Amino acid sequence: MRARSSLSAGQREELVALFEQGYSYWAAAHHVGVGVYPVRALFRRFLLHGKLCLVEKPSKQQYSSEIKKEVVQRHLAGESKMDLAREFGLSSDQVVGYWSRKWRKGGDDALKLKPKGRPKGSAKPKVLTEEDKLRRENERLRAENAYLKKCGT
Template structure:
């Protein structure tokens, strides 16, 4: 592999080029991994990148891309409402569909705050009297966000079921 491939890929550049050629022929990650005798997870990661970026999957992005809070929230909301992560990754030009899973997991755990950029440097201390109130407010906001997402999801589900009932 290239000198600054780092931990990006367990595959050599040659293996990656070969694997992508196989994907283009319609082969899946399982048979390709077996043929070139490498771990399936490495081929699977490449396969997912290929589904999003085509041959662009062979080019590793040198800089760590960062996405705005608004984009992350839009992507996560649509993902939680049932849109496929590969389609979303393609639409928003994300480096990998894995990113969406990570954002969604963090969002479920910590609400919208999990998607906001973290402040750099040493954190400023809040007055200790505000601490208790602040965390309760954050908890309530998180709960509201979760319930909103759940509501949107259930609404979408209901609409889909209604649609299926009508087509039967």
């Protein structure tokens, strides 16, 4: 389970036990006294993985653009998100919908992995010649002079 989940480990275990008894996510959420949306997400993972939805994964899985493209094409061809998520071992069926939306907006390029970290800075500034340095200093001094005249000093 994610570290940023609003459900505690005990609540998740209690909710999974209620799911196994046949409770809907809405009824289970009200029985435990927690919000419906995180319980719905847990319920969808429960339908996909069973009790394994309680196991915390060590790291975030990354998929190649080819796998994403295949999943999207099969989803657009009519296969259900749940079946695709189960077949490809995705954490949730909502991942399939997310990839499909990205593909509709940006095509195949939208499914490619983005480089991590901060983008590299722009190219190093070019070295100024002595003449350019003098021109810049001259402009700065003119601006300073105009400012001082305007202030009346």
